[in-house]
Every structure is written in C-alpha cells, then in structure tokens.
Amino acid sequence: MFIINTLVTESYLVKGSKFICYLEPIYENNPSIRQNELKQEHFKAVHVVYALRVLNEFNQIVENQSDDKEPKGTSGQSALNALRGANLINCACYIVRYFGGTLLGSGGLVRAYSTSVNQAIIKAQNENLLQSYIKRQNYSLYTNYNLFNKISYILDKNNIIYDKEFSDLIKVKMSLSNEEMIILSNELKDMQIQIIKD
Structure with missing residues (x-):
C-alpha cells in the first residue's frame, strides 16, 4: 500500500472538456468540504467528482466516491478504481470538469475520469511523491x-x-x-x- 503526503495536480483534455485532477492526502473526514472548496474555486466547472480510500483504526480500507451529477458509475467509480489500481490509501482525488460542448457518452466519461486520475498518479510516481505505507x-x-x-x-x-x-x-x-x-x-x-x- 502507498500514501501521498503532498498535493499533485494534473490536467487532461478530451473533446474540449478539461479534467483537472487533485490527488492529495485526505485531511477531512468529510470529503464534501474539499469538494465545495473546489466548486467555489472553479465556479465555472460543471462537476467536481471525488473518490477516496482511507485505512481505519481496524485496518480496514474505507472507500467513498461521488459522481456529482455525472451519470451514475461513470466518474466517481472510475476514479476509485484508479486509486485501487495504484494501491493508494489515506488519499483522495478530486476531479474538476469543465464541459467542452461535446457529450462524451458513458464509455468516454469512464475513460476520461480514470485517465485523469491515472495521469496524476503517474506524475506522483515520477516525482517520487508516493511512499510505502507504514502502520504507526x-x-x-x-x-x-x-x-x-x-x-x-x-x-x-x-x-x-x-x-x-x-x-x-x-x-x-x-x-x-x-x-x-x-x-x-x-x-x-x-x-x-x-x-x-x-
């Protein structure tokens, strides 16, 4: 399992839509607080999707995600699967989407959200920002x-x-x-x- 100790951002463009991924350690138990901060910062964005994985005191991984009005299962779940694939815990990703005028369809949304998170994870790996989790x-x-x-x-x-x-x-x-x-x-x-x- 891996953790990240600092914020990493990465942007991804597809068919005019811009996806900005914020991959960061999770500080708040309530992810909607950070989601609302990003909605205020990016007030012209149409969606702020999130996914998170946290190791609780019983050594269980607790997961949460939000599609933020994207079609069910196309965005938050895709982001969560990217975190799972990288074996990341105690972190969250928030993806801000600016709509570019072209509908991407369900498959396109799944690819766009997962690619956005995976690119942020690759950037974190390349900058040596991921660390092995040590239980403390x-x-x-x-x-x-x-x-x-x-x-x-x-x-x-x-x-x-x-x-x-x-x-x-x-x-x-x-x-x-x-x-x-x-x-x-x-x-x-x-x-x-x-x-x-x-």
Whole structure:
C-alpha cells in the first residue's frame, strides 16, 4: 500500500472538456468540504467528482466516491478504481470538469475520469511523491526536565518526529512504527522511561 503526503495536480483534455485532477492526502473526514472548496474555486466547472480510500483504526480500507451529477458509475467509480489500481490509501482525488460542448457518452466519461486520475498518479510516481505505507500508533512518554535533552537527542538521532507539552513533567507525544518502538524502547531502557500507548 502507498500514501501521498503532498498535493499533485494534473490536467487532461478530451473533446474540449478539461479534467483537472487533485490527488492529495485526505485531511477531512468529510470529503464534501474539499469538494465545495473546489466548486467555489472553479465556479465555472460543471462537476467536481471525488473518490477516496482511507485505512481505519481496524485496518480496514474505507472507500467513498461521488459522481456529482455525472451519470451514475461513470466518474466517481472510475476514479476509485484508479486509486485501487495504484494501491493508494489515506488519499483522495478530486476531479474538476469543465464541459467542452461535446457529450462524451458513458464509455468516454469512464475513460476520461480514470485517465485523469491515472495521469496524476503517474506524475506522483515520477516525482517520487508516493511512499510505502507504514502502520504507526500514537505513544507518549513522561520525563523530568533534567532528562529531556538526552531523550530529545535519541529521538532526533532516530529521526522520530515528536511534540512536547510542558507542565510538572514533559510529555513527549510520538507516532511510531513497530520498528521505531523497538529501537526507542531499547535506547530508553537504561533510563527507565516507560512508553505508553495512547
């Protein structure tokens, strides 16, 4: 499975119609928010179709799609199939369509929407923007102020991204893969610091 961490856009023209694909990590649980943003930005466009695939907390892939008034099954499903074909998760694609005056028919719409998404995926691959998905879980640790510099050195050395909150103790919040969890546990063992799963 693969993820994308940044927005990729690509345009596709067919018979006067312009399809602009926005392939991006999904930040909102409600894709209609982003869809409405794009409708406002592209107020002359006739459709903003979307498809998304998200891995939930039970390790299940949740999928969603919208034809946005295109004929049923011609657009959102085609976009979703392109995401499936590339084995992408935790991402969405939004395709803005400007009508060019020529009806494409059901087959033409399926090809146009899938081509639009596939071209954005190819662009992301060519620019090395797709990464293998690594399952991560949220963890925290608490430390005294006098140990924090040593702990932050270990985290930085292992390229672990973290947030900190200051109170009587310092709370360090991290998102770790299994491999990172093992490495960090071994390095903190002598300090008797406990890592707690959130």
